Amino acid sequence: MNVNTYSIGIDIGGTKIAVGLVDRHGDILYKQTTPTPSESRASILNTIKAIVLSYMKMSEKEGFKINGIGIGSAGQIDPNKGVIISGTKNIKDWNQVPIRDVLQKATNLPVWVDNDANTFALAEHRLGKGKDLNHIVCLTLGTGVGGGVVSDGSLIHGTFGGAGELGHMTVNMNGPACNCGSNGCLETYASGTGIAQRMRDQLANMPTDDLPAHIADYKQHLDALTSKEVFQWREEGYEPAVAVIDTAVQALIYGIVSLIHTFNPQAIVLGGGLVAHWPNLAATISKQIKDIGMASLVKPVKIFTSELGRDSGLIGAAMQVWHDVE
Ligand SMILES: [Zn+2]
Structure with a gap:
């Protein structure tokens, strides 16, 4: 060529x-x-x-x-x-x-x-953070949570190409219903749609009078609420929004530890539209997973944010x- x-x-x-x-x-x-x-x-x-x-x-x-x-x-x-x-x-x-x-x-x-x-x-694997590595697990955090696994240098496809639906890994079997038919999938906590829905759940149970004015407006139009507002309110220090994002991070941490136990990868790469809202996401996960799971598998794993743009x-x-x- x-x-x-x-x-x-x-x-x-x-x-x-x-x-x-x-x-x-x-x-x-x-x-x-x-x-x-x-x-x-x-x-x-x-x-x-x-x-x-x-x-x-x-x-x-x-x-x-x-x-x-x-x-x-x-x-x-x-x-x-x-x-x-x-x-x-x-x-x-x-x-x-x-x-x-x-x-x-x-x-x-x-x-x-x-x-x-x-x-x-x-x-x-070819051009980004997984270059020169043979074992990587990738998660895309966007409207949903997508996944792709490179093991021994090759993408894992499964029987008909359906492997790698990592967003539908259950991180809480008593968790919210997911549109895949299961419960408590990673996607119900850590996707844009999931984050917005978890915030709606919180607002629905709170008296309007207790809410700051700009958030009370959304209580009347819950459908208009997106993850963008949740990240913004978290920046403002609004506690329920901080809690929703903290839960998303916890879901990612436990999900990632399970993926490390399953695939024994060298690195996890996080991409997708939400990552820009989470400047410290990779560092936070990297720090917190060290105390969870089997140390010999978990400790060496690097957590990266995609830079492919x-x-x-x-x-x-x-x-x-x-x-x-x-
Ligand atoms: Zn699901």
Whole structure:
């Protein structure tokens, strides 16, 4: 491969789709972001095809090579069959989508597809904090909690690609119901949705008169409450918000110790949109896990915050191509 070769990375999210030309070092030559079309699965596939074909035209005109397409999508993915088994609720009719075949037929390029948390783990392993490590566990803290595990240098996929749903590890069997059907999953405490819901639970039981005015406003509009407000109130020192975030950190600590016992990793990498709100998260976890669990496994583990930035989804998607060509 010469230096003028790029992979097409496609990051499919509930609200936007990003498509970029990415080189082997994770550098982006060009990228385009478009809102996820909500009408139908055909409109999503047509939108993606149109952008990919425009990149192929660009490559002919400018004389660079495209070596394949890597797709990262939310939801359950079968990487062997190249099928999105079930996507997020935000994307209409996004189930049983044979996306690999559709794009291979349209482009004649090889296509890879995987869950977006797995592609994030791949990017961390290849370019980020997990570079030079063979055993890493990655957690993405965003709307939900996603997970990806690299063990002996390879992503763990399980029977049909469903492995690594680390956000649905139960950290409290008497905890709140999770939308997966289980109780007290890590995601019910440490995701954006979970943090907002735990705050709602607290506010619902508090007399309005006891609340500071700007927080009392939210009691009338609990649906409008997001994790952003909870982090802000925590900064202000508002006790119930401090408690909700402390509980999220505790859930992460016990979840991570269980992951260390399960996978014996060298490092844990935390990514996703929430991490920016938690400047000391990695340091706090790193300090507190040392006193929990089996010391020989837990003590050596490094806890990192991802530094791949906002384009990590796109880069991770493209890394599937680079991973397989080398
Ligand atoms: Zn769950």
